[in-house]
Amino acid sequence: GAVVSQHPSWVICKSGTSVKIECRSLDFQATTMFWYRQFPKQSLMLMATSNEGSKATYEQGVEKDKFLINHASLTLSTLTVTSAHPEDSSFYICSAPRGSTGGYTFGSGTRLTVV
């Protein structure tokens, strides 16, 4: 139980375009979704926290106009990387609290390459 489905698993886009990443909770309701970025051989860095029905909370140094987060329903949160640049190339992962079972479940990640 407590599965988060993340799509796409990998994407290549041209510089200047926008990319949307979706995370869906399949068998539970995710009122909160965390979005992380992970560079090679580094740990996960929290970018923002989205809450269903309210504005996302961004970590210091993360541009909210560049990384648009929408949490439109209890089962869907999206991250849109706008006007992507090569330095945005990274592994993006979402995560949601597992509720009564404890801990957090992660999506499978999206590898973004901006060329």
Add this chain to the structure above:
Amino acid sequence: QKEVEQDPGPLSVPEGAIVSLNCTYSNSAFQYFMWYRQYSRKGPELLMYTYSSGNKEDGRFTAQVDKSSKYISLFIRDSQPSDSATYLCAMSARGGNQFYFGTGTSLTVIP
């Protein structure tokens, strides 16, 4: 000082060995402790979840928490090549929004 410190390795062991992975932390408010396994190009997978101090065992995996020393460990018994992955520790103060990851330890189990 980082909130969570974890030796990145890499760690290489023969199949069947007992593996010990460790993290130290500085925030005495941390109460929830997690270990994740991450295969290359995949999202982290929760292995163990513990609250406060003590031990928790699940199959070949044992998690230990020593809050007095601010030290947590993950032991893997009878390690298998399929255990080869990066292991991340994570912890939070209230199991709520903010939790902190170690940098991960890369483990290779050699057949």
